[in-house]
Amino acid sequence: MAAPAVGPVEDAFRRLFKFYKRRQPPPDLSGVLDFNRLGLNASAAKVLDAKLSISSVSDQDALRAGLQPVGKWKAYGLQGYPGFIFIPNPFLPGCQRHWVRQCLKVYPQKPNVCNLDMHMVSEETADLWGKSRAQLRCKGSGKREPRSLLEKLRWVTVGYHYNWDSKSYSSDHRSLFPTDLAVLSQHVAVACGFSHFKPEAGILNYYQLDSSLGIHVDEAELDHSQPLLSFSFGHSSVFLLGGLKREEAPTPLFMHSGDVLVMSGVSRLLYHAVPRIVPCPEGAALPWCLSPTPPEDPPDTLSIIQPCPEEDWEVCAVYLQGSRINMTIRQVLGPAQLFPTEPGQGAGPWPPPAGV
Numbered sequence: 504m505a506a507p508a509v510g511p512v513e514d515a516f517r518r519l520f521k522f523y524k525r526r527q528p529p530p531d532l533s534g535v536l537d538f539n540r541l542g543l544n545a546s547a548a549k550v551l552d553a554k555l556s557i558s559s560v561s562d563q564d565a566l567r568a569g570l571q572p573v574g575k576w577k578a579y580g581l582q583g584y585p586g587f588i589f590i591p592n593p594f595l596p597g598c599q600r601h602w603v604r605q606c607l608k609v610y611p612q613k614p615n616v617c618n619l620d621m622h623m624v625s626e627e628t629a630d631l632w633g634k635s636r637a638q639l640r641c642k643g644s645g646k647r648e649p650r651s652l653l654e655k656l657r658w659v660t661v662g663y664h665y666n667w668d669s670k671s672y673s674s675d676h677r678s679l680f681p682t683d684l685a686v687l688s689q690h691v692a693v694a695c696g697f698s699h700f701k702p703e704a705g706i707l708n709y710y711q712l713d714s715s716l717g718i719h720v721d722e723a724e725l726d727h728s729q730p731l732l733s734f735s736f737g738h739s740s741v742f743l744l745g746g747l748k749r750e751e752a753p754t755p756l757f758m759h760s761g762d763v764l765v766m767s768g769v770s771r772l773l774y775h776a777v778p779r780i781v782p783c784p785e786g787a788a789l790p791w792c793l794s795p796t797p798p799e800d801p802p803d804t805l806s807i808i809q810p811c812p813e814e815d816w817e818v819c820a821v822y823l824q825g826s827r828i829n830m831t832i833r834q835v836l837g838p839a840q841l842f843p844t845e846p847g848q849g850a851g852p853w854p855p856p857a858g859v
């Protein structure tokens with residue numbers, strides 16, 4: 504007698520991932536923890552206040568990076584997830600625009616690497632912004648319009664480039680880590696108590712409304728004593744924060760535009776995933792925090808935030824009406840640490856974002 508076909512056992516994480524990814528009927532999102540509306544959710548009982556190191560970043564340095572003074576940030580932890588820190592939108596009004604523009608216009612430029620390089624020649628992937636902006640500006644609401652190259656962008660790597668095949672980094676596959684992003688990351692890391700954090704690799708993920716990011720652990724970095732920082736812009740997402748094993752049911756939480764999430768300590772190596780992008784409520788094309796125009800203060804020459812010209816913002820705004828951008832920043836090597844000589848060592852699983 505033939506043995507009955509046994510499918511893979513569905514773990515608790517996969518079950519919730521499928522629940523939140525489902526299209527029809529759409530899932531009930533009332534169980535998703537919203538750090539902006541703590542009174543409304545059952546998981547709010549698990550929320551703790553997290554302590555920040557307020558004097559570690561001067562108000563002036565924060566301002567120059569487009570951030571509120573650290574003393575004004577809120578920061579939360581979650582019971583059962585030591586080292587997890589959630590900072591709801593610490594950016595100054597208008598300043599998220601700088602990062603959105605960098606993610607669309609600057610960081611995808613060579614020598615950084617993007618998903619389109621995998622099947623297009625370098626002339627085609629050079630200047631994605633220039634090749635997409637006219638198409639984006641004329642975009643109507645028709646879903647059937649062909650996607651611009653920017654809308655086909657799924658990931659960009661900066662600094663040490665993550666190799667999706669070997670699931671590792673290497674010393675010879677590297678470009679400069681963007682200075683502005685290094686400053687932003689260091690301020691957040693220092694405020695969270697990590698004064699020696701060195702931003703060495705960034706993976707930028709670009710999501711369309713139907714995209715998701717599979718269940719994974721970020722373990723390719725060789726030093727896990729430093730945090731992983733995550734910055735989100737545009738539409739919201741459901742983020743699933745799991746345990747060290749996939750059998751542990753994850754906690755679903757919203758990430759809204761501007762929110763910063765820090766995975767450190769025990770939480771550095773937790774399973775996580777993004778099953779769903781959640782568009783703004785009916786009527787709003789963009790999250791409210793992207794609407795205000797930046798203050799017209801006299802330019803500070805030491806500011807790393809460049810005012811986003813209206814003609815550039817027009818393109819970013821159309822792009823963001825159907826998208827979300829996330830930047831995760833990592834330190835790869837510990838002090839004086841070298842890469843292993845054998846390729847593939849120190850690697851871990853890493854799925855690129857799924858979706859069309």
Ligand code: SIN
Nearest residue numbers: 708733742777829831
């Ligand atoms: C996210 O997009 O919020 C998460 C990205 C990641 O886990 O790398």
